[in-house]
Amino acid sequence: MLVRLGEEDWxxxxxxxLAALADSVEAxxxxxxxxxxxxxxxxxxxxxxxxxxxIVAIGIHEDPVGLVRGVLxxxxxxxxxxxxxxxxxxxxxxxxxxxAVEDWARPTAAGVRLEVVPGNSSAIALYRGRxxxxxxxxxxxxxxxxxxxxxEKVFS
Numbered sequence: 001m002l003v004r005l006g007e008e009d010w011x012x013x014x015x016x017x018l019a020a021l022a023d024s025v026e027a028x029x030x031x032x033x034x035x036x037x038x039x040x041x042x043x044x045x046x047x048x049x050x051x052x053x054x055i056v057a058i059g060i061h062e063d064p065v066g067l068v069r070g071v072l073x074x075x076x077x078x079x080x081x082x083x084x085x086x087x088x089x090x091x092x093x094x095x096x097x098x099x100a101v102e103d104w105a106r107p108t109a110a111g112v113r114l115e116v117v118p119g120n121s122s123a124i125a126l127y128r129g130r131x132x133x134x135x136x137x138x139x140x141x142x143x144x145x146x147x148x149x150x151x152e153k154v155f156s
């Protein structure tokens with residue numbers, strides 16, 4: 001079940017995000033450093049932006065099994081923090097989370113952009129399968145060397 005979160009749902013967002021960071025630290029290299037020690041105020045602040053989309057997928061045991069965030073920036077929406085728990089991968093949940101951001105963004109944005117670590121071939125394949133292409137935009141610098149890839153999907 002996909003649940004759209006509000007400010008009062010900060011504990012659910014924290015649980016989902018910390019699970020994602022613990023499971024896939026290589027996919028979120030900059031976030032792992034910045035978020036593992038965040039207190040309640042910091043987690044609440046993340047959910048204050050009413051113009052952003054925050055979704056958590058809840059499993060049958062009421063635990064977070066996926067998450068995604070969408071943010072508007074000018075004419076584009078950005079997809080952030082996509083994660084699916086390993087035992088829920090390859091069953092369409094990642095595609096449903098991406099579709100939720102696309103549906104949310106479609107009325108106001110030219111398309112959706114995202115950043116992905118270049119070595120995350122599973123995520124890149126998922127995005128390509130949903131129509132995303134690699135751009136020439138420089139992504140966020142990675143610790144040590146390189147940059148994240150920027151991918152986008154233009155709405156027609």
